[in-house]
Amino acid sequence: MKGMTIIVKTITDFVAAFIVVFGAYIVLYGHLTPGGGFAGGVIIACAFILLMLAHGREVAFARLPERAAHIMDSSGALAFLIIGWLGVTGGFFFLNVFGRGDMFRLLSSGMILPLNIAIAFKVGSSLFLVFAALAMFRRRSFRAMIEEELS
Amino acid sequence: MTVYFMCAVLLMMGLYCLVAKKNIVKKIIGIVIMDYAVNLYLITIGYKNNGVAPIIEKTTSPELLERFVDPLPQALVLTSIVIGLGTLSLMVSMVIRLYEKHGTFDMSQISKLRG
Amino acid sequence: MENIAPQLYTLLVFMVIGSVVAVETKNLLSAVISVSAVGFALSVAFLFMGAPDIAITQLVVEVLVLIILIRGTILLDNTAVETHGDTLAVVASLIFFGLLLGFGAMIFGSTGFPEFGEPVMRVSRVYVQTGLPATHAANIVTSVILDFRAYDTLGEATVLFTSVIGALALLRKDGKVRREEVASA
Structure with a gap:
């Protein structure tokens, strides 16, 4: 049987979606409340790592395919750079050229919100990828060890 | 003053663990402890007596603005923590490769097996 | 929060003890768990010092550090590695510690070391x-x-x-x- 017991699997199915929603809240309100792209990205990565620990690698990769995680990782870093270059249109690198909006509202403070989202994509997907690689490596090396023992 | 001294003690514990222990995982733990000590030191030099978190609300008065703690070390430490996680994953993958090649975490064994 | 010094000293003593346990214990699993305890205490200390952003990030990152260290290394091999009395390392650490304090005394010797709670940076x-x-x-x-x-x-x-x-x-x-x-x- 792959993964952990049925109790852990059931509770993981209930909880994982809420963890992703909480991480998205931390990211989106990073410029108004404590939080931001780094913390929110790590929280979202934790949700998928929880799925991987409870169900095994296949279920987690069915929710977030490895190729999509690679693309999100690279495009997050690229989006950060592109938003920085957009500032050049107004004068210099990383100038806040977007409209700043009303204070204390969600859609305010110009480029901070898109930068937070880009960082969250980058941090979350890259940590998920690293953990997936570590978990996969352990399985492979263990299988090699067992085959060595048997032969 | 004593706070800074205890940060230095924590840093020295990490350094001792990094230098003296033969186990590679122990060396990683030493680096992590040094990381913690540096982060804690940076935050403590930004703290101010009766300080509050640097987050403005609609009701924040200009007097409260004067009580905000230093936001600059917090911004630096926030990125430093995530970099610490990235370098930790790099170190762990290196250790896994070493274990696959030599079959042990013992640093003296790994040094002997060279060549 | 009027005066956070007692709470902060308690947390610092806890962190030093936790790091001593993490350094000196033979079992790798308890070493990793001790270092995670140090990290969680660090998160609480950040919360006391008016840094909720960093407290959240440290808390979440600490969970991932614990998972990565256990899953990545401890599950491979948990045998204790005996360290024979290496006096050179102890001496080297003590020399580094003395150098650290010496540089601190050199830099702040004339003006006096800044007290905790009175930051010197104005930027x-x-x-x-x-x-x-x-x-x-x-x-x-x-x-x-x-x-x-x-x-x-x-x-x-x-x-x-x-x-x-x-x-x-x-x-x-x-x-x-x-x-x-x-x-x-």
Whole structure:
């Protein structure tokens, strides 16, 4: 049987979606409340790592395919750079050229919100990828060890 | 003053663990402890007596603005923590490769097996 | 919070004891758990010192550190490695500690070391005063990270990207080579 017991699997199915929603809240309100792209990205990565620990690698990769995680990782870093270059249109690198909006509202403070989202994509997907690689490596090396023992 | 001294003690514990222990995982733990000590030191030099978190609300008065703690070390430490996680994953993958090649975490064994 | 010194000293003593246990214990699993206890105490200390952003990040990162260390290394091998009395390392650490204190005394000897709770840096006054009008972000730390010093954060993203790519390359190379060998054979 792959993964952990049925109790852990059931509770993981209930909880994982809420963890992703909480991480998205931390990211989106990073410029108004404590939080931001780094913390929110790590929280979202934790949700998928929880799925991987409870169900095994296949279920987690069915929710977030490895190729999509690679693309999100690279495009997050690229989006950060592109938003920085957009500032050049107004004068210099990383100038806040977007409209700043009303204070204390969600859609305010110009480029901070898109930068937070880009960082969250980058941090979350890259940590998920690293953990997936570590978990996969352990399985492979263990299988090699067992085959060595048997032969 | 004593706070800074205890940060230095924590840093020295990490350094001792990094230098003296033969186990590679122990060396990683030493680096992590040094990381913690540096982060804690940076935050403590930004703290101010009766300080509050640097987050403005609609009701924040200009007097409260004067009580905000230093936001600059917090911004630096926030990125430093995530970099610490990235370098930790790099170190762990290196250790896994070493274990696959030599079959042990013992640093003296790994040094002997060279060549 | 009027005076946080007692709480902070309690947490610091806890952290030093936890790090001593993490360094000196023979069992790797208890060493990893002790270092995680140090990290969680660090998170609480950040919360006391008016840094909720960092407290959240440290808490979440600490969970991931614990998972990565246990899953990545401890499950492979948990045998204790005996360390014979290495006096050279102890002497080297003590020399480094003495150098650290000596440099501190040299730098702050004439002016006196700054007391805890009375910061010497004045540059952040600008950020606190102009943060909300200039960026319209209520969280000053976020406005420093992503607006005033976004270039720093770009460098940080580069470092994180490089370390993650390095880890993936270290872990992946073997499998791909084997697959090609299987395909050619």
